[in-house]
Amino acid sequence: MEYRITAELTLPVGATGLDGLQQQGAAALLSEWLDRVATVEGPEGVEITPYDHRLKVSSTGAVVELLVDAPALSFAENGAEALLHEILERTELLADWQVGKCEVTVSDAELAEALEGRPEEEPVATRVGLPIEDVTAQRRRLLALSSRLRAFELESFGPPTEDPDSRFLAAGALIDRASVLTEELLLDIMTLDEEAESLDKDEAHWTADDSEGLFVLHDLPVRYRHHYDLSFAKKFLITASVVYSRLTASPWVPPASTAESLALYLLVENAKELLVSFAAVDPDEVTAMFAVFESHAYRHHDHEWLYLEDLDTADPEDSAADPLGFLAQDAHSWFVPYPDVENPALHPYVIEDDD
The missing domain is CATH 3.30.70.3190 (Alpha-Beta Plaits)
Known part of the structure; x- marks a missing residue:
């Protein structure tokens, strides 16, 4: 081209x-x-x-x-x-x-031609409902960020796709959303704190279940929303920051706890949405790329169990329905390292005094 x-x-x-x-x-x-x-x-x-x-x-x-x-x-x-x-x-x-x-x-006409993709498909800018110049600006911004993802090679997103830029865009999307999610967690913490004070409630018992309009905490498993208090939110912010900072260094250190796995999960889901809705990357390509990425990024996949709808109606006494024992857990236990992780590098803030 x-x-x-x-x-x-x-x-x-x-x-x-x-x-x-x-x-x-x-x-x-x-x-x-x-x-x-x-x-x-x-x-x-x-x-x-x-x-x-x-x-x-x-x-x-x-x-x-x-x-x-x-x-x-x-x-x-x-x-x-x-x-x-x-x-x-x-x-x-x-x-x-x-x-x-x-x-x-390039001119607008050249941009349109470059982004149209396959002849039988409608132009990608039309598919996402954005002006062609906005799509191009978004893609250029993500391409510029892609070099900051040093923990993974391009092969971690699978083989090249029909869109030669897609793997670079995926790398840039992870870096971009890591920054956004960190900012949104800070806002969630401020909201929890302010609402608890304004309603004259006990801060320790005011949770994400009592608040509306939270960004990140409301994307965590709904069943445990009443566990996400101010202390949890602060720990999750620190945990997410640690995980996201590892993206910019090599070699990659996989998540060492359920909380770290959840932080990475939220990042990947947000990156997918950014690529499809604002950078006009084909949804099937996005799904395929991140399926390969997740096979490289995770050591454990227990976080996926927390999002199963069946878990919401499961009997806590039925071990077959809850083989990982999540129903009996408090969400604060998610910060405990996986048993098979040797010398986990935990931030001191997330370590309880009685650990």
């Missing part, structure tokens, strides 16, 4: 502006190198082919427009940036210059 890239090259910090002669020299050097390039190796070893360029040099740097052929937007942008970095490194007189913004710029 053909993409038009606009990139900014800037002078080193503190450098004086270029005079007319220096501008001509910089333009000549950049043009010479750009004319030489045949192919560039981008992310995942995928080659992109630049076959035309425009260049404008000013006293503060240069703006480069590249026309490239690449299999996806992310490959085009990352490959073009790699190319410009290499040119600057190999050109002694420009070695201190910096690559600034480097992104795809």
Whole structure:
């Protein structure tokens, strides 16, 4: 697919502006190198082919427009940036210059064509009910975030799909929703605290079952909603923060408790919704990608049992209906590490005094 890239090259910090002669020299050097390039190796070893360029040099740097052929937007942008970095490194007189913004710029018609997908399907922007420019902006934002997911390789989302950007988008969605869920948990804690005080009730017994409009706590298993008090909410915030921070480091450390598994579960579900509803990724592709991801991310899957509808009507005395013993548990016990986890790295705040 053909993409038009606009990139900014800037002078080193503190450098004086270029005079007319220096501008001509910089333009000549950049043009010479750009004319030489045949192919560039981008992310995942995928080659992109630049076959035309425009260049404008000013006293503060240069703006480069590249026309490239690449299999996806992310490959085009990352490959073009790699190319410009290499040119600057190999050109002694420009070695201190910096690559600034480097992104795809296309017309609305080109965007529509790029995002339509299969000919027999309606355009993805129509499917999600958003303007084409909003879908494209969302996808570009998630692609930029994808490099922060260092705990997993792209293969953790399965093989490439018909949308070459989808695995990058999935990685970016996890990073994005980790930030959003953390903020929403903070708001839930504030709501629990404020409502308990305003109604002159005992804080220790005011729970998510007494509140309306909570974000994250109301997405946890409904059967235990009366257990989600202020203490639980604070512990779950710390637990989720620990799990989400592991996404940005390698190697991945799987969830060490039911609470950690639930935190990751909520993250995955929110990432799925973001990809389908706002980034126009095919729902079947999203389901397939995260099925593979979950096989890499979890060590235990006991959290799934908590969402079974049958558990809501099960007899607490029927061990066959509740083989994991969840009906007899208090939700606060979810913070206890799994028995087979050696030396779990628990945050001190979630460890009870009597543990």
